[in-house]
Amino acid sequence: MNDILLEAKDLTKHFPVSKGLIFSKEIGAVKAVDGINFSITRGETFGLVGESGCGKTTTAKLILKLESITSGTLNFDGRDLGTMNKLETREYRGRVQPVFQDPYSSLSPRLRVGWIIGEPLVVNKTLPRSEIKARVEEIMEVVGLQKSQFNNFPHEFSGGQRQRIAVARAITMNPSLILLDEPVSALDVSIGAQIMNLLKTIQKELGLTYFLIAHDLAVVKHMSDRIGVMYLGKIVEIADADEMDQNPVHPYTKALYSAALPSHPDTVQEEIILPGEVPSPLNPPSGCRFHPRCSIAEKVCAIEQPELKTISPGHEAACHLA
Numbered sequence: 001m002n003d004i005l006l007e008a009k010d011l012t013k014h015f016p017v018s019k020g021l022i023f024s025k026e027i028g029a030v031k032a033v034d035g036i037n038f039s040i041t042r043g044e045t046f047g048l049v050g051e052s053g054c055g056k057t058t059t060a061k062l063i064l065k066l067e068s069i070t071s072g073t074l075n076f077d078g079r080d081l082g083t084m085n086k087l088e089t090r091e092y093r094g095r096v097q098p099v100f101q102d103p104y105s106s107l108s109p110r111l112r113v114g115w116i117i118g119e120p121l122v123v124n125k126t127l128p129r130s131e132i133k134a135r136v137e138e139i140m141e142v143v144g145l146q147k148s149q150f151n152n153f154p155h156e157f158s159g160g161q162r163q164r165i166a167v168a169r170a171i172t173m174n175p176s177l178i179l180l181d182e183p184v185s186a187l188d189v190s191i192g193a194q195i196m197n198l199l200k201t202i203q204k205e206l207g208l209t210y211f212l213i214a215h216d217l218a219v220v221k222h223m224s225d226r227i228g229v230m231y232l233g234k235i236v237e238i239a240d241a242d243e244m245d246q247n248p249v250h251p252y253t254k255a256l257y258s259a260a261l262p263s264h265p266d267t268v269q270e271e272i273i274l275p276g277e278v279p280s281p282l283n284p285p286s287g288c289r290f291h292p293r294c295s296i297a298e299k300v301c302a303i304e305q306p307e308l309k310t311i312s313p314g315h316e317a318a319c320h321l322a
């Protein structure tokens with residue numbers, strides 16, 4: 001069996017921008033995701049981090065097939081998402097499940113929690129109806145809910161419990177990959193920590209693979225085996241979580257890490273303040289997209305786009321000077 005569960009090759013998503021109401025004319029495209037490459041190994045957590053608007057949410061939508069790919073490929077378990085037929089897509093949707101940031105908006109307020117969790121089993125006719133309740137109660141206990149809460153409504157649960165419901169719903173179909181989209185950013189720190197621990201426990205028990213997207217580096221560092229850093233539609237660095245923590249090489253990664261709490265309380269680190277704002281993805285800078293904000297940029301940086309290249313085994317960065 002191939003170790004790679006999900007692989008993106010030159011994955012691109014551009015959103016066309018038009019002008020004019022009657023004779024509308026395409027005037028450009030928002031380059032939300034612009035030729036990114038990454039792979040996720042079975043059983044690992046791959047974290048994608050970057051500021052809002054960097055393209056990580058669009059990447060997640062491409063994986064969930066909520067957006068169509070402009071060019072490039074996404075392979076899941078050796079199969080190209082772009083060539084899947086209806087049946088294969090349905091099977092894929094069972095094997096890749098999302099957990100979103102705001103559990104309340106993703107849970108139907110009128111459905112009892114047991115049926116929210118069990119709905120995928122009903123829709124996909126995975127189990128006979130008579131067995132669904134017992135299966136849901138079993139899953140509720142796995143995620144730390146009481147089976148006596150089966151008939152309660154979402155508003156009767158706290159934010160943390162609602163995220164447990166979302167996790168329960170995600171694992172109902174025995175998925176291979178769970179896409180965690182800012183899974184704890186709407187929760188208090190201590191509740192968020194409990195959810196992260198729950199996610200880690202069920203990952204081990206069920207052999208799950210996670211694709212995590214978050215803007216909070218502390219969450220990504222805590223959860224991930226490997227980390228990808230995204231800036232303006234591009235992945236600028238990929239490395240094992242520890243390697244990235246100790247030896248970030250891309251100037252943007254360095255700035256991002258310098259603004260986060262150090263891994264060890266005794267570590268003294270100086271925050272790198274980046275000048276200016278993130279430029280518009282409608283008209284990204286030439287060459288290296290980070291060059292207008294980079295303190296060590298050279299002439300070549302404004303002309304040539306740096307590709308991801310291997311710095312050391314498992315560590316890649318897209319920087320001319322790395």
Ligand code: SF4
Binds near residue numbers: 320
């Ligand atoms: Fe900075 Fe140049 Fe490296 Fe881009 S390629 S990060 S501008 S040094």
